[in-house]
Amino acid sequence: MPDTAMLTVDAALDAMLSALSPLAPVRRPLADCGGAILAEPLVAQWTQPPFAASAMDGYAVRSADLASGSEALRLVGEAAAGHAFDGLVGPGKAVRISTGAPVPDGADQVVMQEKASREGDAVRLTDTARPMANIRPAGTDFSHGDRLLEAGRCLSPEAVALAAAARVAALHIHPRPRVAIVATGDELVEPGEPAGPSQIVNSVAPGLVELVRIWGGEPVYLGIARDRPGAVRDALRPGRDCDLTVTVGGASVGGHDHLRAVFQADGGRFAFERIAARPGKPTWFGTLEGHPLLGLPGNPVSALVMARLFLRPALARLGGSVANAVFAQAPLAVALEANDWRETYLRATRDEAGRAAPLSNQDSSALSALVQADCLIRRPAGASALAAGEPVEILPLLDRI
Numbered sequence: 098m099p100d101t102a103m104l105t106v107d108a109a110l111d112a113m114l115s116a117l118s119p120l121a122p123v124r125r126p127l128a129d130c131g132g133a134i135l136a137e138p139l140v141a142q143w144t145q146p147p148f149a150a151s152a153m154d155g156y157a158v159r160s161a162d163l164a165s166g167s168e169a170l171r172l173v174g175e176a177a178a179g180h181a182f183d184g185l186v187g188p189g190k191a192v193r194i195s196t197g198a199p200v201p202d203g204a205d206q207v208v209m210q211e212k213a214s215r216e217g218d219a220v221r222l223t224d225t226a227r228p229m230a231n232i233r234p235a236g237t238d239f240s241h242g243d244r245l246l247e248a249g250r251c252l253s254p255e256a257v258a259l260a261a262a263a264r265v266a267a268l269h270i271h272p273r274p275r276v277a278i279v280a281t282g283d284e285l286v287e288p289g290e291p292a293g294p295s296q297i298v299n300s301v302a303p304g305l306v307e308l309v310r311i312w313g314g315e316p317v318y319l320g321i322a323r324d325r326p327g328a329v330r331d332a333l334r335p336g337r338d339c340d341l342t343v344t345v346g347g348a349s350v351g352g353h354d355h356l357r358a359v360f361q362a363d364g365g366r367f368a369f370e371r372i373a374a375r376p377g378k379p380t381w382f383g384t385l386e387g388h389p390l391l392g393l394p395g396n397p398v399s400a401l402v403m404a405r406l407f408l409r410p411a412l413a414r415l416g417g418s419v420a421n422a423v424f425a426q427a428p429l430a431v432a433l434e435a436n437d438w439r440e441t442y443l444r445a446t447r448d449e450a451g452r453a454a455p456l457s458n459q460d461s462s463a464l465s466a467l468v469q470a471d472c473l474i475r476r477p478a479g480a481s482a483l484a485a486g487e488p489v490e491i492l493p494l495l496d497r498i
């Protein structure tokens with residue numbers, strides 16, 4: 098049954114986002130800006146190219162000299178990339194030029210070398226007059242003072258290259274949020290460690306570390322807190338230096354789930370305590386002396402699906418942008434039963450025709466099914482039964498390779 102501490106996914110998301118604010122911008126050298134969100138527009142500090150440049154290896158000439166279509170011109174020098182030809186290209190003259198070199202004064206066409214034959218300092222060109230052919234005028238790409246990117250844009254690798262081309266050596270960016278990750282539970286061992294008879298491997302934390310990285314944050318893994326209040330408190334403490342703490346497990350109602358009790362005893366305030374979602378019901382969020390904590394359930398699928406719905410938008414908000422889950426539509430390959438009061442995310446695959454079908458294993462501990470899925474089908478709370486062919490909302494798992 099619904100209860101008052103249990104919010105819908107949308108209401109919980111709103112509650113979480115309104116408790117988070119973007120981190121203060123910092124100025125960083127360009128080499129440290131990749132993947133960050135711009136806190137100021139990117140403004141070109143010069144014109145690119147800064148001079149009219151050749152787009153081909155060949156000969157810089159006056160187009161008027163090519164009227165007959167097969168002219169012999171006299172070679173008077175060379176313009177190489179990084180080394181301009183200082184003289185003038187007069188009538189009947191040509192300058193050897195390489196791609197990227199400044200086009201010398203007087204020339205208004207570059208003839209590619211495939212259309213040239215040379216004998217000593219005579220060069221015969223088989224090209225017609227085409228003023229400005231193979232020349233990139235100054236500012237072909239952008240001009241000094243152009244606003245190349247607005248604040249709020251992510252600095253993709255291509256955008257870093259653009260900033261470099263625009264002679265911008267440092268930028269104000271929203272820093273990458275530092276995210277402390279704490280796993281909880283006596284049953285957990287780290288990958289590669291020996292496991293006792295009742296133990297399993299901590300699989301969620303390594304997955305979260307990767308997600309935080311992919312989503313533009315800096316993961317700070319703090320290890321496994323054992324099931325004692327003191328151990329939980331000790332494990333959480335170093336996370337205060339980060340911008341957000343994400344905990345895994347200990348979120349439900351079991352006698353060994355100490356996380357919520359420690360959080361509350363230390364003065365933490367919940368923004369929400371549970372959500373009406375399947376998987377992921379025990380997901381919670383709150384702040385402790387201003388420090389935000391997102392509590393993910395221990396079941397690996399629950400944790401990683403909820404990370405997509407909550408951790409990603411949280412990271413985006415701290416980093417100065419928005420990245421709420423974006424749903425698409427797909428027709429169903431099979432019929433679906435009516436849904437109950439919990440918004441449900443079904444692990445699903447799409448066939449060649451793009452029709453989505455849930456995988457048979459929907460257990461919230463089954464990582465193999467999550468990895469097999471290429472999308473999640475979203476079933477709203479109270480959704481009625483659907484026939485094959487009817488449309489459903491899907492969340493593509495885009496960062497899957």
Ligand SMILES: Nc1nc2c(c(=O)[nH]1)N[C@H]1C(S)=C(S)[C@@H](COP(=O)(O)OP(=O)(O)OC[C@H]3O[C@@H](n4cnc5c(N)ncnc54)[C@H](O)[C@@H]3O)O[C@H]1N2
Nearest residue numbers: 280299300301302345346347348349354378394395396399
């Ligand atoms: N009586 C009830 N029991 C449970 C309820 C409930 O409402 N009433 N909710 C269930 C749901 S839904 C979920 S989800 C789980 C989540 O519980 P917790 O967040 O407290 O997680 P744990 O109890 O610590 O662990 C659950 C499960 O996941 C395994 N686990 C935990 N951490 C990891 C990790 N880092 N890597 C891999 N696996 C992990 C753990 O061993 C358990 O098997 O509670 C239900 N119970």
Ligand code: MOO
Nearest residue numbers: 376377378399461
């Ligand atoms: O919400 Mo639990 O995540 O259904 O397994």
